[in-house]
Each structure stands twice: as C-alpha cells, then as structure tokens.
Amino acid sequence: MFVPAIKGQGTEEQQQKWLPLAYKFQIIGCYAQTELGHGSNVQGLETTATFDPKTDEFVIHSPTLTSSKWWPGGLGKASTHAVVYARLITEGKDYGIHGFIVQLRSLEDHSPLPGVTLGDIGGKFGSGAYNSMDNGVLRFDHVRIPRDQMLMRLSQVTREGKYVHSNVPKQLLYSTMVFVRQSIVADASKALSRAVCIAVRYSAIRKQFGAQVGGPETQVLNYKTQQSRLFPLLASAYAFRFVGDWLKWLYTDVTQKLEAKDFSTLQEVHACTAGLKAVTTSATSDAIEECRKLCGGHGYLNSSGLPELFAVYVPACTYEGDNVVLLLQVAKILMKTVSQLTSGKPPVGTMAYMGNAQHLMQCRCAVSTGFFERSPDVVEAAVAHIQLIIVTKFIEKLQQDIPGHGVKEQLQNLCNVYALYLLHKHLGDFLVTGCITPKQGALASEQLGKLYAQVRPNAVALVDAFNYTDHYLGSALGRYDGNVYPALYEEAWKDPLNETVVPEGYHEYLRPLLKQQLKLSRL
Amino acid sequence: MFVPAIKGQGTEEQQQKWLPLAYKFQIIGCYAQTELGHGSNVQGLETTATFDPKTDEFVIHSPTLTSSKWWPGGLGKASTHAVVYARLITEGKDYGIHGFIVQLRSLEDHSPLPGVTLGDIGGKFGSGAYNSMDNGVLRFDHVRIPRDQMLMRLSQVTREGKYVHSNVPKQLLYSTMVFVRQSIVADASKALSRAVCIAVRYSAIRKQFGAQVGGPETQVLNYKTQQSRLFPLLASAYAFRFVGDWLKWLYTDVTQKLEAKDFSTLQEVHACTAGLKAVTTSATSDAIEECRKLCGGHGYLNSSGLPELFAVYVPACTYEGDNVVLLLQVAKILMKTVSQLTSGKPPVGTMAYMGNAQHLMQCRCAVSTGFFERSPDVVEAAVAHIQLIIVTKFIEKLQQDIPGHGVKEQLQNLCNVYALYLLHKHLGDFLVTGCITPKQGALASEQLGKLYAQVRPNAVALVDAFNYTDHYLGSALGRYDGNVYPALYEEAWKDPLNETVVPEGYHEYLRPLLKQQLKLSRL
Known part of the structure; x- marks a missing residue:
C-alpha cells in the first residue's frame, strides 16, 4: 500500500x-x-x-x-x-x-x-x-x-x-480507490466460489438418512433444505463474478475519463464501486460461514479449509471502507440523485433507471433532513440499488454469446435463482410497496423450488467450472475426486498431537489423576 | 458425556x-x-x-x-x-x-x-x-x-x-435429551449477552464522525444504523434468558411426568426443546459475529474477546442435533398436530393456540405427502412457531412482579423491540398471509425506530445488568470502566512478537532482502 x-x-x-x-x-x-x-x-x-x-x-x-x-x-x-x-x-x-x-x-x-x-x-x-x-x-x-x-x-x-x-484536480485520486475496490469485488467472487465449491462437492458425497430405515441413504445435495441454502450461494458466486468483470471495465473507463478531465460519471462510479464492495463482501462473509455449516460437523475442522477461509475473508467487510459507512455514502448519492430529477440533469449509468420513474419526478423531497433519522431504511435502499446492478449485469452477460453447449441455459437458471432468491429474501419490501402481489410472491417461491431441481443435476459441474486445483482449495471435503473420508482420516494423523501415542503430560498429570495421587488442590 | x-x-x-x-x-x-x-x-x-x-x-x-x-x-x-x-x-x-x-x-x-x-x-x-x-x-x-x-x-x-x-419405557430416555438441550438454550443466552455486552459498551466509548467536520465526534451507539443492528440483539439476549428459565421449569415438569409414566406432553416438550435449541443457537452464532463487526476493525483482534467467543460457540449449531434436522422434526410435529385438529384431541402447551384456529380445523390436509418437497417452507414455519414461544414467554415474564424502579418498563421496551424486529425481518410472511396490512408493516418499522431511541439511554445499564466481570468477558473493548484504548494498547505489547525489537529472522531473511543479497530463486 x-x-x-x-x-x-x-x-x-x-x-x-x-x-x-x-x-x-x-x-x-x-x-x-x-x-x-x-x-x-x-x-x-x-x-x-x-x-x-x-x-x-x-x-x-x-x-x-x-x-x-x-x-x-x-x-x-x-x-x-x-x-x-x-x-x-x-x-x-x-x-x-x-x-x-x-x-x-x-x-x-x-x-x-x-x-x-x-x-x-x-x-x-x-x-x-x-x-x-x-x-x-x-x-x-x-x-x-x-x-x-x-x-x-x-x-x-x-x-x-x-x-x-497544485493545479492537479483532487478527483484524480478516486482512480486508485476505484481500482482497489473493484479488485475486492473480484476477490469476493473468488472466495465465495471457493467455499461453494467445497460445500457443493461434499454435499454430493455426504449421505445422511434415506427414504426408509436401513435402506440406501440420500446424498445431502438432494435435500430441498440443503438446496435452498446452497444454490442461491452458487448463483451469487457467478453473479459476483460477472458484476466484477463489468467493474473492471468501469475502472478502465473512468480512468480514461479522469485523464481527460471528464468527471461527469465519477459520482455514479463511486456509488457503484463503494456499494458493490459493501454488498459483495458482506454477502460473501455470511456465505462462507453458511457453507461451513452446510458441511455439518466436519466443516469445523481446519482440514475442511473453511474456518481459515472465513477468518481470512471477514476483514473485507471492514477494510477499505466499513460496509455500513459505504452504504450510507451510496444512499446519500441516491437521495441526491432523486432530489435532482426535476433539475433537467438526467441520472447516468446504473442510476439511469431513476429517470424513468415518473412518480419520483414529483418529489422535490426533503430527504436530506430526515436522512440520519431514517438511516437504517436508506441503507436498505442502497443495498437494493446495488442488488439491481448485480442482477442487471448478470442479465446483460446472458445477452452475449456464451460458448459451450447448454452453458447459457445453466447460467440462465442461476440468474433466475439469484433474482428470485433476492425477491424471496426481501419479500416484505416488494409487498409493502405494492410492486408485486402476495400471489406473485407465492409464485416466485414456487418457481424457486423448481429452479433448484433444475440446478441440481449440474451443481457439481457448475463448481468444477471454477477450475480450482485441490491444492488451491486446501480442503479434504472439497476434493475433486470425492475421496473425502480417506483424506479427512489422513489429515487427522498429521496433527502434532499424534506424534506420540501416549500424550505428553500423561505421567505428570493424567496418571496421578487416575491413580488418585494428584492433590485436588492442584486442580 | x-x-x-x-x-x-x-x-x-x-x-x-x-x-x-x-x-x-x-x-x-x-x-x-x-x-x-x-x-x-x-x-x-x-x-x-x-x-x-x-x-x-x-x-x-x-x-x-x-x-x-x-x-x-x-x-x-x-x-x-x-x-x-x-x-x-x-x-x-x-x-x-x-x-x-x-x-x-x-x-x-x-x-x-x-x-x-x-x-x-x-x-x-x-x-x-x-x-x-x-x-x-x-x-x-x-x-x-x-x-x-x-x-x-x-x-x-x-x-x-x-x-x-426390558419393561422400562423407551420414553424415559428423553429426559436426558431435554436436559442437555435446555442447558444449550441457557448457554445461548449467556454467550449472546456476553457479545452484546462487549459491543454495547464499546459502542458507547467509540466515537466516529460528528455533526460537523472538526467538531466533537458522536458516540457510535447514537447512530441509528448501529442501534438497528445492535438493539435487537440486546433484546434477543433477554428474550433467550427468559425462555431458557421457562425451559428449565419445563424440564422439571416433564421429568416428574415421565417418572409417573405420563407421556402426554412428551411430543410437545420435544418440539419445544429441539426447536428452541435450533433457533437460539443459530441466532446466537450470527449475533456474535454481528457484534464483532459492530466493533469495527478492533473486533478482529483476539483482545476484543469476540473471535474466540464465535469460534467456540458455533459448534452449538451442529452438536446435539443439527439445527436444520431439529427444525424438520419440529415441522413434522406441527404438521401432525394440524392434521389431528379434527380428531377431538386438543393440542397442548405451546401448541394450544392451534386449537383456536378455526380455519385450520377445516383442513384434513395431506401435508405428509408434500412434506419433503416443501421442506424449506415448513422449516420456516417451525422457526415461526418457536419465535412465537420466545415472544410469549417474554410477555409472560412481564406479567410477573419485577423488582427495581423502572426495570419493567425497560424490559417492556426490549420485548417490543424483539417482537417488532421479528415482524420486520419476516415482513413478507406476515404480508403474504394477510396477517397485517402494508400500512401496519410500515407503522411497525416506524415504531421500532422510536423504541431504539427509548432503549438508547439505558443500553449500557441493560448490559451492565448481566453482571459479567472483566475477567469473564476477557475483552479489552468490553471493559466495565470504559478504558478501552489503554487496554488495547497494553494487550498488544504482550504479544510474543514484541519480546524483541528487531524480529527473529531479520538477519537471515530481511537484511539480505534489503541489501539485495538474497537470491530471488529463494523467494
């Protein structure tokens, strides 16, 4: 740095x-x-x-x-x-x-x-x-x-x-900040796809319970409860990848503009990068821990690779701008943009959609006064704005040529999963504003269930596509060849505690305890 | 064990x-x-x-x-x-x-x-x-x-x-399981209140930004965004405490019944303890990590006490019954209870409310067939049922005498925060079922904001009331006397790395690197 x-x-x-x-x-x-x-x-x-x-x-x-x-x-x-x-x-x-x-x-x-x-x-x-x-x-x-x-x-x-x-414009400094934050978004996708890769592969290997006692057991990945927690994270990994790619382009674009002393998109670019940094890192932190839990008890072992992935990743929510502080900045820009709608200066880039909202044009709103009082609500608005960007960029990706037979269909499924998962998660906001009806809300949940069934047969292929080596994943649970249990077993024996059969301290502590020769006052 | x-x-x-x-x-x-x-x-x-x-x-x-x-x-x-x-x-x-x-x-x-x-x-x-x-x-x-x-x-x-x-009834074994799980619920409240105590106290000490640049800064605890994340967790700590106390009573009650070979409440008690174990441990895990994030960067230091609290706590979501598996068991009992409503056998205890739902009486529903297909939904239903129990027990607590001037009012505020926070979190479910109108949903959010303002002046007293010693909390951030920064500074110097001023390895690695005498092939 x-x-x-x-x-x-x-x-x-x-x-x-x-x-x-x-x-x-x-x-x-x-x-x-x-x-x-x-x-x-x-x-x-x-x-x-x-x-x-x-x-x-x-x-x-x-x-x-x-x-x-x-x-x-x-x-x-x-x-x-x-x-x-x-x-x-x-x-x-x-x-x-x-x-x-x-x-x-x-x-x-x-x-x-x-x-x-x-x-x-x-x-x-x-x-x-x-x-x-x-x-x-x-x-x-x-x-x-x-x-x-x-x-x-x-x-x-x-x-x-x-x-x-000096006569150097202060705005030039933004370029570095945009660069750092776009790389954080790219890293979010990388960390999330790593965790999802481990959880999906292990869920395909791990079996628990079955249709009847004593009969064959079911792959955990077949359970709807597992799918409903895991597949939205798989979809998120792809969504963050695509929005990250777009953000790279945006960085190049804004750098060129800054060099030409064109600062017109700077505010919008700042909102994009700050907001995407906040939303993707928060979602990724939560998702890594969710993936760890989705691996059951074994996810708690370091040999699963997940505890350290989590501990290393979570500072991303705090460094280079605390996520809540960043979302408040995004919210401020959103409020400002709304209040300027009638000024004849149309909103640009990812905020252009606001220009189409006729009813917003009516409000010369005094948002600034209540801003801090309503800050939890405006933070939610900022998150929604950023989620809209992520979904939009996913859709734009799907409008391009995508090589490989059937790949586009699979990505289309994930895009739908991601969008409907967000709708399900924030159903209250959609209903309270009348954007959708309760019936449509129920239909969306039903559709989500159907999409999970379509993702299921390709889930392992969709994480294999990240093309991570076993060395990079560093996880006994996430092995490409699925030999999870021998790997876990082998890893265990590498622990330094296993260098001796009878542990150090047996003669000094355990034996006197067992032989009742240890004075209780020493306990 | x-x-x-x-x-x-x-x-x-x-x-x-x-x-x-x-x-x-x-x-x-x-x-x-x-x-x-x-x-x-x-x-x-x-x-x-x-x-x-x-x-x-x-x-x-x-x-x-x-x-x-x-x-x-x-x-x-x-x-x-x-x-x-x-x-x-x-x-x-x-x-x-x-x-x-x-x-x-x-x-x-x-x-x-x-x-x-x-x-x-x-x-x-x-x-x-x-x-x-x-x-x-x-x-x-x-x-x-x-x-x-x-x-x-x-x-x-x-x-x-x-x-x-033998002629010993199998049901007697449940007593041990109920005992273990009720103690897990009690521990959830303890772990959560520990994390909340640290986060509330540090948020009262920590200042960032102010009304004007260069002017005095504001206690982080005064920010609405901080309150909206922290106060529901404070309320949860109290809620889990009260429901845990009640669960202790339930354990004694069911043990006496079992000894008298009365198994009539066993199923309902099983649903209660399994469900409360799942809901309180999941909420507590998430809440400890949220408290850590609410402490900003310093929460990432071991001296904050929060990383280890989290790492030690999270297995509770998996051991003694994986939370999702337990919630599926609760859901199964709920479905069974609903399907038996017309049988003339009224539901007991915490499920008694179902007997009042006239429209449920109509459905002889074939829920069992679609059960696994709809499992993510029925898990949500099980969570809602358990949350209802927690809110109910909080309200029942407030109907008792509570010593101390003004204490009951403060607890009443927390009870309202907890209930409205759940409503806000699951707004979609309330709206989609028509239980409340969008207008009522908005009113609830508004009321929540007002409640936060009422909790704020007493927030520190409400965590001091847990009566944890600094030794037990083990946190530089959560000190009772508020001397956070000297404590953090002092803790730092205890790190073994600080035993020497020039680090081990300087002469072997750093110096040759700086003097360009280290062959690059060794990097």
Missing part, C-alpha cells in the same frame, strides 16, 4: 525517487493511516505534522494514545518506511490530513529510529491467516523529516511555510 | 459399578457415537457389536473407514474408556444401535489396548478454544468385551444370545 500512495499522491520527482527503492526492496514500506481511535473517519486522525520553517522540516508527532497508528500491515516488524497520514500544521493553521514518507527503522540494523515506537498489535481471528501478518502499532515523539517527504502532488508547503494547492 | 449415558441407559448394577469409578477419576470416559460417515443419522452408524455365545462376549469392530468413531471430545488422548454406540448383532440379526462400555487404554501405561487405534482428529476453528480439546478418532479391530458391558436398561442380550426388551 506504500506504492499506490506515492503513485497517487506523490509528485513525479517523488515517484522517481521512492518507487524504484520500494520495487527493488531497498526499503519495505507500509501505508499508515488508521489510528487506535480512528478508522472510518479519516478527517478525525490525530497524528500531527507541524512544519518548522527554521529547519525546513516537518515534525511528526503522536499527541495522544488514541493517535497511535494501529493496524497497518507489515508495520509491526518488517517495514523500514511508511506513508504516514497526519494533520498538516503550518503557520499555526491545521490544513487537515496529508501523506508523509517517514523512515521508521535503521537500514543498518533494523532498530527503530529515535522517537519511533513500533510493535505488533497482537493475535487476530483464526489460527493462521492474518496472524502471519505483522499488523502494527506506531508512535512518534517529535520525529523530524525533510519537507520534500510530504506527498506534494495535490498541495505543497513552500520553503517559507505557505500552504498552496 | 460418559456419565449421562450410563445413567440413562445403564441398569442399576451398571450404574453402581461404573459411576463411582468415573466420578473418582479411576477412569476417564467419553461418549463415542458419531462416526466419520455419520452424525445426524444415528441409525446409520456402522460400527458393529456382534455377540459371540461361545465366550459370552461382544466383538466390537469397525468394518469400514467411514465407521471410524470421529469427534468424541476427550477421546483422542485422554479417555481410558468409552460408551461406544454400535449395531447389536446376535443370532445373525441386526437389532440396531445400542451402547457398550469399552476400555480403550491400559490403566497402567495409557497405551491403546490391542485392536484399538486412537488419535486426535486435528486442528479446529479458532486459535484456542476447541483446540485444547482432544476430539478423537477410534477404530476397533475385533475387540472383545464381556456381555455385561452392554448398557442393558432398555434391552438385554441373554447368555444364550436372545435379544429381549
């Missing part, structure tokens, strides 16, 4: 100086923004960078405990440098948050430089995963850096201490 | 012989039921216990890989004995699953006895928690045990190999 910050906010000279160093490993850099007391509200960060015109330096300082930098990955033990975000103070005035390149550790012996306190912030969710990352804590005690280590692409401080803006 | 099995299914002589040994630690016993290939479907277990009349012994055997016992807690490394569930075969006939007391390890040196293979099944979800439990794998190669180690309370095998039933 060091590199994009310099690319996005550094001047050309700064890029020429620092990027080769970072690329060639002569420094290890991290992106130090969040603090112990501030995450989402970047403007509330407390670290200060006060300009000292006497020495032409910035003094970086952590004035409070809550201003300690907290969370940056790679900071705790590895980084030699950081891009530190701090309040720029010059001529006694606070100009808000800016980025500064700060050296943290000696390049000779890796010890923290004077005035720099560094450490790891401790254990995290899961047994592996992010625990191999040294998320760090960082405090500054009046650390001085040269003035030219302020990232000066957008604004500068002169030798005399004057704060001046 | 060794002890209840012997108590429930052993004869009086067996109890007199084995229970004192187990209590006095001369043996360590576990309950070996589930197998690699079978969990929920107990009747599908494959381990065999074949009676050999020549020697008056049972031969315990694992005929397949999938028949390996898998999951029993304490089996892998500690247990000396197990109650093993196996198919009883005598005179060439399979009499289904019965329990047998089998010695697994030598009492002299703890080594597995001949024919017994034992091991741990490997790492599990979370970084601590169930990883300190040696869930085990166990295989038998024709292991012989004396005939009197079959648990013979309900049925016996004679010296000649005849299979005979």
